[in-house]
Amino acid sequence: MSLMLPSESPAARSVVGVADDLFAALRGESAVLPPAESVVLVLVDGLGAIALRGHAGHARALTAGMAKKDVAHSVFPSTTAAALTSLLTGVWPGEHGLVGYRVLDPSRDVLVNQLTGWESEGLDPLTWQAAPTVFERARAEGRPAFATGVAAYARSGFTRATLRGADFVAAQTAAERVEAAYDLAERHPGALVYCYLPEVDKAGHKHGMDSPQWIAALEEVDAALSVRVPSGVGVLVTSDHGMLDVPAHRQVVLDAEHLAGVRHIGGEPRMLHVYVEPDADAAHVADRWRRDLEGLADIGTRREAIAAGLFGPTVTEAAASRIGDLLVVARGNGAVYDGTAADQRGRGMIGQHGGLTPEERQVPLIRLGTFSR
Numbered sequence: 001m002s003l004m005l006p007s008e009s010p011a012a013r014s015v016v017g018v019a020d021d022l023f024a025a026l027r028g029e030s031a032v033l034p035p036a037e038s039v040v041l042v043l044v045d046g047l048g049a050i051a052l053r054g055h056a057g058h059a060r061a062l063t064a065g066m067a068k069k070d071v072a073h074s075v076f077p078s079t080t081a082a083a084l085t086s087l088l089t090g091v092w093p094g095e096h097g098l099v100g101y102r103v104l105d106p107s108r109d110v111l112v113n114q115l116t117g118w119e120s121e122g123l124d125p126l127t128w129q130a131a132p133t134v135f136e137r138a139r140a141e142g143r144p145a146f147a148t149g150v151a152a153y154a155r156s157g158f159t160r161a162t163l164r165g166a167d168f169v170a171a172q173t174a175a176e177r178v179e180a181a182y183d184l185a186e187r188h189p190g191a192l193v194y195c196y197l198p199e200v201d202k203a204g205h206k207h208g209m210d211s212p213q214w215i216a217a218l219e220e221v222d223a224a225l226s227v228r229v230p231s232g233v234g235v236l237v238t239s240d241h242g243m244l245d246v247p248a249h250r251q252v253v254l255d256a257e258h259l260a261g262v263r264h265i266g267g268e269p270r271m272l273h274v275y276v277e278p279d280a281d282a283a284h285v286a287d288r289w290r291r292d293l294e295g296l297a298d299i300g301t302r303r304e305a306i307a308a309g310l311f312g313p314t315v316t317e318a319a320a321s322r323i324g325d326l327l328v329v330a331r332g333n334g335a336v337y338d339g340t341a342a343d344q345r346g347r348g349m350i351g352q353h354g355g356l357t358p359e360e361r362q363v364p365l366i367r368l369g370t371f372s373r
Contacts, residue, residue, distance in 0.1 A: 019090035036234030038185035046201025048242015061226035083240035092312020118157020125161035135165030186230035204351030229369030269335035270354035273324030
């Protein structure tokens with residue numbers, strides 16, 4: 001096995017279990033959360049626990065009551081399509097099937113974008129992601145279910161894959177989304193409410209995590225979450241993944257010689273899914289990549305990754321068919337690019353994620369309202 005697996009305590013909490021914790025709190029049966037009349041799950045996209053603590057002076061409301069143990073771990077790969085779906089279904093990527101950013105649709109032999117390509121690339125949200133969402137589970141229990149988010153996402157394929165069962169309420173700013181979520185929770189006892197805040201993630205990708213823009217986005221989110229939580233409402237603030245900055249000198253660019261025998265490259269620069277040609281020797285390709293990227297990235301096969309439990313304890317046949325023949329996980333703050341691809345716009349992205357570093361996988365799990373300690 002050539003993938004360097006993260007060292008984590010068996011007792012470490014995962015974003016996969018957050019939904020079950022919230023349902024247990026609504027029933028008054030949770031071992032980790034106090035009972036709540038309604039619950040709000042706030043997702044600050046791209047906000048890692050390490051980055052949050054490192055910028056605590058710009059996030060006083062969020063970090064004021066944040067204990068050392070108020071963290072959880074994201075899934076693998078540490079990317080929105082995989083992690084957000086795990087958070088909103090309560091199952092691992094190996095079950096819900098969104099195993100990366102761009103993956104192979106084996107029935108058509110084409111790469112599909114599991115975040116933004118649902119409509120343009122012909123993915124059916126009801127079958128490609130077939131696991132019940134937390135909102136469908138809430139409705140089955142007779143509970144109101146809502147999601148507050150950006151209007152542009154209201155009818156997207158990814159929304160239909162992950163927010164099925166929720167009444168979508170659009171609001172423009174972070175403060176307005178939080179206000180709407182708290183109002184819905186207060187007016188609908190027993191409700192499960194989800195609030196999505198993408199500002200930090202967008203700023204990090206474009207400008208980097210030490211930029212004035214990223215700090216401004218963090219301050220905006222912190223201010224939005226500094227308001228009073230209605231009585232009886234429990235709030236959990238978490239994230240799908242963290243992020244780190246990739247400087248230009250840490251970009252590894254593969255040329256045609258490196259890519260011999262490779263049919264498709266999916267995933268994203270911090271975690272590639274590599275699909276080999278049908279007549280290629282996958283083991284030979286893996287050995288060559290290990291040699292070429294020694295010290296820069298860890299290389300593993302699909303079989304090794306599944307056996308190691310990287311995609312969770314259960315991997316369905318559909319999910320397995322979307323995983324690359326090889327997985328390439330960049331070490332440190334590096335990233336690996338296909339230099340032969342026509343579109344090189346991604347090489348201008350500063351903040352990135354998808355890998356196995358603590359900066360990417362450790363996320364906050366902060367309690368507010370009735371859940372406060």
